[in-house]
Amino acid sequence: MGISAVKMTQRVPAQSMSSRHSTLQVVWIIGILLATTPKLPGNTPSIFHGSINIVMANPNGIVVLADSMQTTGILDNQKQLRRSGRKLFQLDAFTVCAVAGFLSTSTDAVPEFLNNTSVMIEEYKRESSQWDKPLTFHDKMGILSSIFRFFVSGVAEINSDYWQAEKYRVEVFLVGYDVNGKPTIGSFVLNTSKTRDGSVVTSIDENTETVIEDNFFYGAHGASDLANGIMDKPLRLRYQPAIRKYMSAKSANTLRQLTVDQMRDLAKILKQQTSRRYKSVGGPDQIAILRSGKVDSVVQPTFQSAALPPYKFNFIAWMLQEPGWVGITPGAVNVYVHNVYIGCNPEVILDTNFFVNNQFRYCSIVYDGQITRFGADNVVTGSTLIIGPHATDTGQIKQLQQDFSWLATCRGEGGTSLPHTMVCTDYLGRTKRVEWYYKWPEDP
Numbered sequence: 001m002g003i004s005a006v007k008m009t010q011r012v013p014a015q016s017m018s019s020r021h022s023t024l025q026v027v028w029i030i031g032i033l034l035a036t037t038p039k040l041p042g043n044t045p046s047i048f049h050g051s052i053n054i055v056m057a058n059p060n061g062i063v064v065l066a067d068s069m070q071t072t073g074i075l076d077n078q079k080q081l082r083r084s085g086r087k088l089f090q091l092d093a094f095t096v097c098a099v100a101g102f103l104s105t106s107t108d109a110v111p112e113f114l115n116n117t118s119v120m121i122e123e124y125k126r127e128s129s130q131w132d133k134p135l136t137f138h139d140k141m142g143i144l145s146s147i148f149r150f151f152v153s154g155v156a157e158i159n160s161d162y163w164q165a166e167k168y169r170v171e172v173f174l175v176g177y178d179v180n181g182k183p184t185i186g187s188f189v190l191n192t193s194k195t196r197d198g199s200v201v202t203s204i205d206e207n208t209e210t211v212i213e214d215n216f217f218y219g220a221h222g223a224s225d226l227a228n229g230i231m232d233k234p235l236r237l238r239y240q241p242a243i244r245k246y247m248s249a250k251s252a253n254t255l256r257q258l259t260v261d262q263m264r265d266l267a268k269i270l271k272q273q274t275s276r277r278y279k280s281v282g283g284p285d286q287i288a289i290l291r292s293g294k295v296d297s298v299v300q301p302t303f304q305s306a307a308l309p310p311y312k313f314n315f316i317a318w319m320l321q322e323p324g325w326v327g328i329t330p331g332a333v334n335v336y337v338h339n340v341y342i343g344c345n346p347e348v349i350l351d352t353n354f355f356v357n358n359q360f361r362y363c364s365i366v367y368d369g370q371i372t373r374f375g376a377d378n379v380v381t382g383s384t385l386i387i388g389p390h391a392t393d394t395g396q397i398k399q400l401q402q403d404f405s406w407l408a409t410c411r412g413e414g415g416t417s418l419p420h421t422m423v424c425t426d427y428l429g430r431t432k433r434v435e436w437y438y439k440w441p442e443d444p
Contacts, residue, residue: 055173
């Protein structure tokens with residue numbers, strides 16, 4: 001085993017943000033590099049993608065266009081889905097966002113985890129609403145990029161999806177008006193890749209913010225090569241009215257005078273032409289118009305509202321915890337992935353904590369009735385299961401007892417005074433009463 005750097009971060013925007021402490025605390029911990037067996041392609045869930053976003057802007061306004069096609073697979077092996085995918089989101093009265101690339105997948109080990117871009121956008125709305133002053137455009141970029149980086153890389157880790165980590169790439173436009181009223185186009189690209197040890201590494205690339213003054217702006221994400229080519233050399237499509245107007249304005253150096261309707265029609269032609277070349281582009285248009293300092297309209301198919309879980313997440317991955325470790329802090333919803341815990345001191349608390357592909361050696365593991373995820377993908381050796389007096393979910397208790405070979409299983413008795421009394425049965429069926437010197441997790 002080699003020791004890597006240990007990094008602990010909170011998911012908050014860049015330093016330009018208010019110093020107010022964020023209510024959403026996320027911990028990303030990368031520690032000891034552990035051996036792992038990546039999932040084979042046949043064992044991984046489908047990953048759904050979206051393909052083209054186009055932004056045009058000048059002093060007359062801003063047009064944001066996205067297609068609605070969802071696909072799985074890559075290159076010539078792409079499969080189109082019948083249902084449309086939402087790729088355009090209004091964040092507030094002044095800002096919209098468009099997403100290309102990764103859209104959604106499943107996380108069977110932790111179904112509640114934010115595993116699609118729609119719910120990540122809802123998380124952005126929840127987080128940004130906590131601030132007690134208007135957010136600058138740069139603040140919004142910081143919050144949004146950190147949310148995407150945290151949850152997209154977390155999804156890949158939960159699914160042990162190292163062999164196809166690159167398929168989680170996300171390209172995001174943030175478009176709107178800053179607090180000073182200036183129209184601004186933000187763009188960032190989240191790249192994911194695997195390391196030689198099997199973990200997922202994420203990086204934010206091409207992070208830009210462009211203020212629209214007296215100029216024309218064009219940008220595209222996703223399958224953008226054909227659209228970029230047309231904007232550079234539009235002659236072959238001169239039979240299209242929108243292209244002819246664009247060519248005339250480009251020749252006269254008056255692109256800044258194009259109307260919003262003209263930019264919208266031009267964006268629609270670029271998307272239409274791209275859909276003829278790529279299976280991954282198509283479906284109904286999703287179009288936002290911004291002008292006069294606000295979002296003027298958003299036209300798109302009707303999509304089901306994304307529902308956030310009632311709690312927030314921390315994420316702890318790739319740590320080796322030796323004897324004497326201070327333990328897992330109860331209270332937050334923590335997701336632990338690919339960690340090794342040895343001689344846990346004090347106990348490991350399952351309540352409101354989710355565990356995926358971890359190893360536990362010589363630990364006391366406590367369950368006292370709250371929601372948990374502790375599936376058979378975890379490895380437990382020489383450890384004791386302690387079931388508290390508040391645990392009444394017989395299905396969860398049965399799963400914990402059957403999925404692992406415990407050194408002993410203990411049932412705790414209630415009461416507020418310490419020590420508590422437990423009745424423990426070891427793997428040979430021998431029973432005895434023992435004392436327990438910790439509070440139960442669900443005690444007041």
